[in-house]
Amino acid sequence: MLVVGLDIGSVAAKGIMLDRGKMHRAMIPTGWSPRDASEELINKLLKISGCKREQLDDIIVTGYGRIAVAGAGQVATEIKCHARAVAELYPQVRTIVDIGGQDSKVIRVNGEGRVIDFAMNDKCAAGTGRFLQIMANALGLDVSELGENENFSEMVSINSMCTVFAESEIIGLLARGTSKAGIIAGLHQSVGRRVAAMVRRIGIDGEIAFTGGVAKNPGVHRALEEELGCQLLIPEGCQFTGALGAALLGQNS
Amino acid sequence: MSAILEDFTSIRGVSLIKIKEAKDEGQKVVGIYCTYCPQEMILAAGAIPVSLCGTSETPIADAETVLPRNLCPLIKSSYGFAVTDTCPFFHFSDLIIGETTCDGKKKMFEIMQEIKPVYVMQLPHLHQLDAALELWIKELRRLRSTLEEELDVEISDEKLWDAIRKVNHETMAVKAICDLNKKNPPVLNGLDLLTVTWSRNFSSDKEELFTMLNELQQELATNQESEANANKPRVLLTGCPVGLGSEKVIRLVEESGGLIVAMENCSGYKTLELQSDTELDDPIIALAQKYMEIPCSCMSPNPYRFELLERMLEEFQVDAVVDLTWQACHTYNIEAFTVGNLVRDKGLPYLHLESDYSSSDLETLKVRIEALLEMVV
Ligand code: SF4
Ligand code: SF4
Numbered sequence: 001m002l003v004v005g006l007d008i009g010s011v012a013a014k015g016i017m018l019d020r021g022k023m024h025r026a027m028i029p030t031g032w033s034p035r036d037a038s039e040e041l042i043n044k045l046l047k048i049s050g051c052k053r054e055q056l057d058d059i060i061v062t063g064y065g066r067i068a069v070a071g072a073g074q075v076a077t078e079i080k081c082h083a084r085a086v087a088e089l090y091p092q093v094r095t096i097v098d099i100g101g102q103d104s105k106v107i108r109v110n111g112e113g114r115v116i117d118f119a120m121n122d123k124c125a126a127g128t129g130r131f132l133q134i135m136a137n138a139l140g141l142d143v144s145e146l147g148e149n150e151n152f153s154e155m156v157s158i159n160s161m162c163t164v165f166a167e168s169e170i171i172g173l174l175a176r177g178t179s180k181a182g183i184i185a186g187l188h189q190s191v192g193r194r195v196a197a198m199v200r201r202i203g204i205d206g207e208i209a210f211t212g213g214v215a216k217n218p219g220v221h222r223a224l225e226e227e228l229g230c231q232l233l234i235p236e237g238c239q240f241t242g243a244l245g246a247a248l249l250g251q252n253s
Numbered sequence: 254m255s256a257i258l259e260d261f262t263s264i265r266g267v268s269l270i271k272i273k274e275a276k277d278e279g280q281k282v283v284g285i286y287c288t289y290c291p292q293e294m295i296l297a298a299g300a301i302p303v304s305l306c307g308t309s310e311t312p313i314a315d316a317e318t319v320l321p322r323n324l325c326p327l328i329k330s331s332y333g334f335a336v337t338d339t340c341p342f343f344h345f346s347d348l349i350i351g352e353t354t355c356d357g358k359k360k361m362f363e364i365m366q367e368i369k370p371v372y373v374m375q376l377p378h379l380h381q382l383d384a385a386l387e388l389w390i391k392e393l394r395r396l397r398s399t400l401e402e403e404l405d406v407e408i409s410d411e412k413l414w415d416a417i418r419k420v421n422h423e424t425m426a427v428k429a430i431c432d433l434n435k436k437n438p439p440v441l442n443g444l445d446l447l448t449v450t451w452s453r454n455f456s457s458d459k460e461e462l463f464t465m466l467n468e469l470q471q472e473l474a475t476n477q478e479s480e481a482n483a484n485k486p487r488v489l490l491t492g493c494p495v496g497l498g499s500e501k502v503i504r505l506v507e508e509s510g511g512l513i514v515a516m517e518n519c520s521g522y523k524t525l526e527l528q529s530d531t532e533l534d535d536p537i538i539a540l541a542q543k544y545m546e547i548p549c550s551c552m553s554p555n556p557y558r559f560e561l562l563e564r565m566l567e568e569f570q571v572d573a574v575v576d577l578t579w580q581a582c583h584t585y586n587i588e589a590f591t592v593g594n595l596v597r598d599k600g601l602p603y604l605h606l607e608s609d610y611s612s613s614d615l616e617t618l619k620v621r622i623e624a625l626l627e628m629v630v
Contacts, residue, residue: 064616079624103617115628117597120621 005246008065011101015041034065058250081245087113094206099214127194154182192223211241284346296416304454307331308496310610413536426466428525438483443513492577494519550584602628
């Protein structure tokens with residue numbers, strides 16, 4: 001059985017190929033066309049695995065670009081895919097926190113890996129990767145550099161929840177000579193607080209997994225654990241969780 | 254679509270022409286915004302009640318030159334139509350009747366007063382109180398004398414009872430149609446259901462409407478074409494009112510493979526079990542009792558809504574619930590907490606959505622709705 005799971009996100013497109021016992025993965029920027037991105041990903045995965053297109057049994061697509069790519073294969077929401085992947089990786093987990101580029105979500109699953117409830121952040125960017133990206137720009141850093149540049153002991157709290165206001169708040173703090181490292185710690189705390197509130201609304205039960213690209217940021221990881229008062233499980237290749245879930249769904253169908 | 258169903262889509266257009274003719278002959282038109290307005294009183298006064306509740310995004314930008322942006326779209330749309338004079342039904346209305354339901358509407362009516370005479374009824378909110386019913390009875394009596402004066406008519410008890418019977422019958426007929434969806438597969442999808450329940454509020458002729466409703470009920474009851482509706486997740490919609498123009502959530506559910514089998518909102522089932530008691534001596538008391546029972550979230554507490562919901566979940570064999578709150582509607586937004594608990598306790602998936610009339614959030618709504626439908630086993 002050869003299946004591909006694609007997660008076409010707002011920023012990055014991720015692909016996983018399950019080739020009997022083996023797993024291959026690839027990631028590219030989504031760019032303007034989700035359709036092109038998905039084609040490119042499939043070709044990349046075929047190349048890595050040395051398989052042929054005709055050998056593919058199934059393609060499952062998820063992520064915000066899923067509709068545009070529909071026709072390439074079956075479609076499933078990110079919520080279902082994350083639940084499926086985490087059930088495979090950590091069967092003991094009942095709550096999943098996913099922070100991606102465009103949105104953040106909390107998913108409750110039961111013992112069979114079925115979604116029983118979920119919440120997503122609303123229209124605004126606070127508590128998402130997008131928020132961190134804008135703040136990183138304001139600090140003259142790349143979003144991937146935020147984690148290593150934080151200094152928790154110098155943390156200043158960022159009070160604005162709104163992205164636009166938070167941006168001017170940190171510009172003001174910088175002008176007053178506040179340390180960048182402390183501001184970064186404050187930003188991470190603000191994301192952690194925002195997402196933790198969403199987790200509590202859905203309710204914590206059992207262990208918690210943290211997925212999505214932002215889970216790679218140790219500062220947000222720390223802040224979220226602190227706000228929730230418990231440890232989080234982060235899968236290796238956390239940004240591939242959605243794609244993995246999609247591929248696993250394909251394997252089952 | 255069946256021919257009778259099609260007639261419902263044209264009610265608005267047809268009734269507009271009739272209303273124009275009726276006005277030319279001196280008949281009065283009274284505009285209403287809410288299910289609490291006792292339309293029987295307007296009928297008994299020989300006037301035509303028309304629904305003005307705004308369901309379109311179009312006039313909202315104009316409304317926002319006066320009203321705050323962060324306000325319920327239904328209120329903004331209603332006011333927008335009035336201030337731009339783009340709703341013919343508003344245009345033809347001689348008098349508008351409002352009620353003190355939510356804060357937004359109550360304060361909007363004050364400003365609307367500058368455009369047309371708006372008569373506001375004081376609706377009590379603690380409905381289990383004797384004093385509340387007493388006040389509401391007084392308010393209905395005040396409405397009666399106001400209408401008599403404004404429209405220069407006499408509203409006799411006899412005429413009131415006559416109107417009460419008509420509305421009771423209409424309600425029963427609409428309920429009979431909605432109840433057909435208890436069947437599996439359901440006979441009507443959500444959009445058709447809405448077309449019937451919403452469009453009927455524009456009819457200017459109760460007798461004709463009653464005939465249409467009965468014909469449709471009979472046709473649908475024997476209809477074998479509902480196979481297309483088989484095996485789809487059966488979704489119940491609750492929360493704020495929707496109409497044609499603000500039906501985006503219904504559309505998204507049905508585009509995503511679900512089917513709205515019932516609506517527990519003002520566009521649907523909320524008032525359909527309520528009948529005025531024709532055994533009483535005083536028609537005003539009969540009306541007051543019926544209207545006080547409406548389970549709108551502006552009532553505190555609001556137990557009948559939960560009883561009704563619980564029953565509907567069973568009877569309509571519901572698989573999932575969508576609870577729609579319009580932006581800045583605090584009462585439905587807060588009540589969503591209790592609704593969510595009730596639904597989850599039944600082991601059913603529940604989705605609370607907060608939205609407005611714009612199309613800016615279609616994508617984010619869609620992923621939530623798809624995920625809800627995926628949760629249906
Ligand atoms: S939801 Fe409440 S306020 Fe709105 S129309 Fe219905 S009864 Fe009136
Ligand atoms: S939807 Fe809510 S805020 Fe809007 S008019 Fe009805 S009760 Fe008021």
